[in-house]
Amino acid sequence: MREILGLHLQWVESAAQEGEKAELQGANLNRAELQGACLRGANLSEATLSGARLQEADLRDALLQRSKLYQANFRNANLDNADLNGASMQNAVLHGATLQGADLAPADLELADLKTSNLSGAQLLEANLRGANFKDAVLIGADLRRAKLKDANLLNADLKGANLQGADLRGANLQSAKLQGANLQSAKLQKADLVQANLSDAKLIKARMQETDLYKVDLENADLRGADLRNAVGFTAKNLEVAIVDKKTKIRD
Numbered sequence: 001m002r003e004i005l006g007l008h009l010q011w012v013e014s015a016a017q018e019g020e021k022a023e024l025q026g027a028n029l030n031r032a033e034l035q036g037a038c039l040r041g042a043n044l045s046e047a048t049l050s051g052a053r054l055q056e057a058d059l060r061d062a063l064l065q066r067s068k069l070y071q072a073n074f075r076n077a078n079l080d081n082a083d084l085n086g087a088s089m090q091n092a093v094l095h096g097a098t099l100q101g102a103d104l105a106p107a108d109l110e111l112a113d114l115k116t117s118n119l120s121g122a123q124l125l126e127a128n129l130r131g132a133n134f135k136d137a138v139l140i141g142a143d144l145r146r147a148k149l150k151d152a153n154l155l156n157a158d159l160k161g162a163n164l165q166g167a168d169l170r171g172a173n174l175q176s177a178k179l180q181g182a183n184l185q186s187a188k189l190q191k192a193d194l195v196q197a198n199l200s201d202a203k204l205i206k207a208r209m210q211e212t213d214l215y216k217v218d219l220e221n222a223d224l225r226g227a228d229l230r231n232a233v234g235f236t237a238k239n240l241e242v243a244i245v246d247k248k249t250k251i252r253d
Contacts, residue, residue, distance in 0.1 A: 001032070009038045025063075045083075105143070195234065219243040 010019025022042035029044075031051040041061045050070040057077045066086040076096040087107045098118040105125035112132045120140040128148045135155045139162050146166040156176045163183045170190045177197045185205045193213045200220040207227045215234030219242060226248040229235070240251075 001029075005034075005037055005039075008042060012038055012040050214239065224249050 004022050004024070007020040008022035011021050012019075022039060024047050025043050025045050027044070027047045029047055029049045029052055031053075032049060033053050034057055035053050035055045037054070037057045039062055040058045042059070043063045044067055045063045045065040046067060047064070048068040049072050050068050052069070052072045054077050055073055055075045057074070059077060059079045059082050062079070062082045064082055064084045064087050067084070067088070069087055069089045069092050071091045071093075072089070073093045074097045075093050077094070079097060079099045079102050081101045082099065082103070084102055084104045084107050087104070089107055089109045089112055092109065092112045094112060094114045094117050096116045097114070099122050100118055101121045102119070103123045104127050105123045106127050107124075108128040109132050110128050110130045112129075114137050115133055115135045116137060117134070118138045119142050120138055122139070122142045124142055124144045124147050126146045126148075127144070129152055130148050131151045132149070133153045134157045135153050136157065137154070138158045140158055141161045142159070142163070144162055144164045144167050147164070147168070149167055149169045149172050151171045152169070153173045154177050155173050157174075158178045159182050160178050161181045162179070164187050165183050165185045166187060167184070168188045169192050170188050172189075172192045174197050175193050175195045177194070179197055179199050179202050181201045182199075183203045184207050185203050187204070187207045189207055189209045189212050191211045192209075194217050195213055195215045196217065198218045199222045200218050202222045204222055204224050204227050207224070209227055209229045210231050212229070212232045213234050214229075214232050217235065217239065219235075219239050221242065221244065223244045224240070225244060225246040228250045230250050230252060
């Protein structure tokens, strides 16, 4: 493996004029020690890297489609523009990792740790993110349409301009989340915690918000037409005065 990494580093540094690109498609790299490794642009599609240690590794533009990454450690790794389409990443550690523009649709990141990670512009269409930890993560402009975020922790996450249309956020922790201009049309937000969240200019048309905690939430210019807020708690008529509502907005039974 050391020789492969050495040749690949030459390939990267010489702009493909020297060395050799790492072609590791389908390779078994279970529990591999790859901390700080340069795997930029490497082909790791369908590879098995469960439990691998990839802290601070450079995986920009890497191909990781359908790879098995259970409990892999990507702490502070760079996965910008990496292709992780269909990857299995349950319980993976991505604390502080950067995945800007990465393709994670529809990857499985159930119970993954993504604290302080940067997923700006990432593709997470229909991704499984149940119970994942996105505390203080940046997801500006991320595509999370129909993503499964039930019971996820999005405390203080930055989701400005993110597309969460049809996403399942039931029971999610969105305290102090920044959702300005986000698209939450038809999203499931039942029993979610939105205390002190900023939903100004957000699109919440037909969102399901029964029993949602809306204490001190900012709804200025939020579009709540057709939204269901029955049994939601913590909000007042004053909150709705600055929001956009219609006859189909459900406030009481």
